[in-house]
Amino acid sequence: MLDFLQLVIAGLATGAIYALAAIGFTLLWQTSQTINFAQGEFVMLPAFFALASMKWLGLPFWLSALIAIAASMLVLGVMFKFIVVDPLIKQGVLPLVISTIGLSIFLKDGVKDVYSAEAQPFPSIIPDTIVSILGVKVSLAQLGVLAIATATILLLNWLLAGTRTGRQMQATAQNPTVARILGVNVERMILYTFLINAALAAMASLLISPIYLAKFSSGETLGLAAFVAAIVGGFNQVRGAIVGGLVVGVMDNLAAVYVSTAYRQAVPLVLLVLIILFRPQGLIGRREERAV
Amino acid sequence: MSKLGSLKLPLLILAIVLLVLLPADLTGMGLPWPGLKRYGIYILSLWLVTAIAAMGVNLIVGYAGQETLAQAAFLGIGAFTTALLTKAGIPFFLAFLASGVLAFIVGVLLGFPALRVQKQYLAFVTLAFSVFAWLVIRNEDWLTGGVSGMAVDRPVILGLSFKPALTFYWFTLAVTALLTFAMWWLLASPWGRAFTALRENPIRAESLGIDVRDYTLLAFAIGSGYGGFAGALYAPLVEFIDPAPFALAPSLLYLLMVVVGGAGSFIGPFIGAGVAVLLPEWLRFAEDYYLVIYAAMVIALMAFCPTGIVGLIERLLTPRRRPHADDKGPALSEAKP
Numbered sequence: 001m002l003d004f005l006q007l008v009i010a011g012l013a014t015g016a017i018y019a020l021a022a023i024g025f026t027l028l029w030q031t032s033q034t035i036n037f038a039q040g041e042f043v044m045l046p047a048f049f050a051l052a053s054m055k056w057l058g059l060p061f062w063l064s065a066l067i068a069i070a071a072s073m074l075v076l077g078v079m080f081k082f083i084v085v086d087p088l089i090k091q092g093v094l095p096l097v098i099s100t101i102g103l104s105i106f107l108k109d110g111v112k113d114v115y116s117a118e119a120q121p122f123p124s125i126i127p128d129t130i131v132s133i134l135g136v137k138v139s140l141a142q143l144g145v146l147a148i149a150t151a152t153i154l155l156l157n158w159l160l161a162g163t164r165t166g167r168q169m170q171a172t173a174q175n176p177t178v179a180r181i182l183g184v185n186v187e188r189m190i191l192y193t194f195l196i197n198a199a200l201a202a203m204a205s206l207l208i209s210p211i212y213l214a215k216f217s218s219g220e221t222l223g224l225a226a227f228v229a230a231i232v233g234g235f236n237q238v239r240g241a242i243v244g245g246l247v248v249g250v251m252d253n254l255a256a257v258y259v260s261t262a263y264r265q266a267v268p269l270v271l272l273v274l275i276i277l278f279r280p281q282g283l284i285g286r287r288e289e290r291a292v
Numbered sequence: 293m294s295k296l297g298s299l300k301l302p303l304l305i306l307a308i309v310l311l312v313l314l315p316a317d318l319t320g321m322g323l324p325w326p327g328l329k330r331y332g333i334y335i336l337s338l339w340l341v342t343a344i345a346a347m348g349v350n351l352i353v354g355y356a357g358q359e360t361l362a363q364a365a366f367l368g369i370g371a372f373t374t375a376l377l378t379k380a381g382i383p384f385f386l387a388f389l390a391s392g393v394l395a396f397i398v399g400v401l402l403g404f405p406a407l408r409v410q411k412q413y414l415a416f417v418t419l420a421f422s423v424f425a426w427l428v429i430r431n432e433d434w435l436t437g438g439v440s441g442m443a444v445d446r447p448v449i450l451g452l453s454f455k456p457a458l459t460f461y462w463f464t465l466a467v468t469a470l471l472t473f474a475m476w477w478l479l480a481s482p483w484g485r486a487f488t489a490l491r492e493n494p495i496r497a498e499s500l501g502i503d504v505r506d507y508t509l510l511a512f513a514i515g516s517g518y519g520g521f522a523g524a525l526y527a528p529l530v531e532f533i534d535p536a537p538f539a540l541a542p543s544l545l546y547l548l549m550v551v552v553g554g555a556g557s558f559i560g561p562f563i564g565a566g567v568a569v570l571l572p573e574w575l576r577f578a579e580d581y582y583l584v585i586y587a588a589m590v591i592a593l594m595a596f597c598p599t600g601i602v603g604l605i606e607r608l609l610t611p612r613r614r615p616h617a618d619d620k621g622p623a624l625s626e627a628k629p
Contacts, residue, residue, distance in 0.1 A: 087595040095598035098551045099591045101544050106587035113580045227416050262431040269420035280409040
């Protein structure tokens with residue numbers, strides 16, 4: 001039972017990270033109809049920004065982490081929007097989807113060729129000491145991850161619901177035409193969404209890399225976890241992505257112990273098929289009203 | 293295309309004759325063509341096998357409007373089915389059929405739940421399946437040999453050995469021609485025309501009594517079956533199979549090559565497969581960077597000509613055609629109101 005609790009806490013920690021990636025994915029989908037198949041690579045890349053800044057510029061970790069977030073917002077936010085999405089969305093859904101898949105290969109092999117094909121150890125923000133709370137051994141790093149991810153989500157929630165800009169972003173997501181009539185700068189709101197997605201991906205990257213190491217190919221599993229989290233929760237809302245992320249994280253950790261380590265990566269498929277068969281609108285989602 | 297239309301049959305015959313003779317040594321017939329070396333024949337055979345898989349992807353992407361991220365996994369199903377069955381003494385012909393049929397069945401099982409919900413869900417289900425299939429191939433050592441892989445023999449059919457590279461190439465060419473004809477027949481049949489109707493105008497197609505979901509599911513299953521057939525040829529071609537060529541990354545490449553060639557065009561997959569097979573050879577100087585270059589080229593191609601290389605050629609052949617009014621497209625935010 002105590003083992004079980006430990007696993008659940010570890011699962012919540014990784015799940016909270018998946019949730020960050022899934023929220024960004026959902027936001028992007030809602031506001032700009034961009035299904036980002038490179039989302040996993042978006043989570044893989046920022047860790048390498050930090051590693052490169054430490055290795056090549058000799059900067060300390062905390063500064064490198066900040067640089068990683070800033071670089072992500074520039075590359076995965078601004079550049080992604082203006083170089084990939086804006087020219088491609090005019091061509092339709094399929095060319096855009098293909099381009100994000102192309103981008104995922106570009107980023108993955110780019111990191112492999114430029115930095116390294118080996119998995120890189122990544123410094124943890126919180127030291128990995130084990131503390132005992134009521135007999136349950138808990139890793140401080142996991143609690144830290146959970147706390148930071150929760151704080152990020154709360155901050156985002158405040159940004160979206162508590163500020164004028166955030167409400168304008170929500171309006172843009174719900175109905176861009178009406179939002180524009182009401183005087184919302186729709187283009188700017190879409191750009192903000194891309195920036196938020198990039199920042200969330202960078203946070204996820206900095207949190208997950210100490211756990212699973214930073215590797216060029218880790219985007220495959222991270223992306224899958226994020227997509228499945230978004231679908232499990234309900235494709236069309238941020239709350240769903242949080243629930244979905246936590247569910248995927250916990251199931252993932254439980255399956256590794258109770259089913260088989262070799263097949264823990266199969267959890268997303270099982271979850272995906274179950275959800276599609278029995279609750280296609282997602283755990284807390286509404287029925288999808290969009291046609292695409 | 294109208295200009296090309298009348299030339300289609302002679303061009304096709306010319307292409308077949310060229311493909312048959314290209315790798316052969318013709319000096320005995322008095323022609324100054326020594327044929328291709330072993331590696332050249334291998335590349336040509338690989339192109340054919342890749343084209344079969346790409347034809348399947350084209351049916352799914354170009355005609356049914358879905359994305360499949362698991363074609364390599366279906367190749368894996370075909371490759372291991374053929375390898376295991378022929379090892380058990382079952383004739384290659386039957387193993388080949390079983391490969392396609394098994395891939396078809398798995399396609400139905402995956403596509404059925406996915407297509408119940410929403411268009412993009414098939415992409416995610418195939419993505420997850422891709423990871424799952426790779427895990428099975430890697431982990432089930434007793435069946436697949438795991439990471440150390442397994443050797444595959446080239447088939448002996450009716451006492452005729454297909455061990456020599458050239459003989460196996462001709463065999464592959466014959467099978468490819470057969471499958472290409474089957475695909476052409478499928479798309480030209482009334483049943484297949486429904487696909488085109490679906491692509492051109494899904495709402496009207498549905499109003500005419502075409503069940504969009506059933507057709508999409510069948511297209512996905514048949515396309516996956518072509519992946520299985522391609523795998524059945526791939527295994528004896530390379531004579532050794534391990535998990536790597538059936539992972540997610542090659543699946544993505546199958547999808548990209550079809551779009552690069554021209555999704556929804558009949559010869560698009562052949563062009564796309566040619567590019568995908570030859571590009572690593574052409575970009576030798578770029579070493580590992582070739583995938584990075586390829587990916588960047590794909591994005592650029594999508595931005596300037598989403599109909600792929602076939603569309604690019606058509607555009608060059610008909611220079612006076614005015615651009616469509618809808619080329620400008622709606623603004624970003626209003627793309628889907």
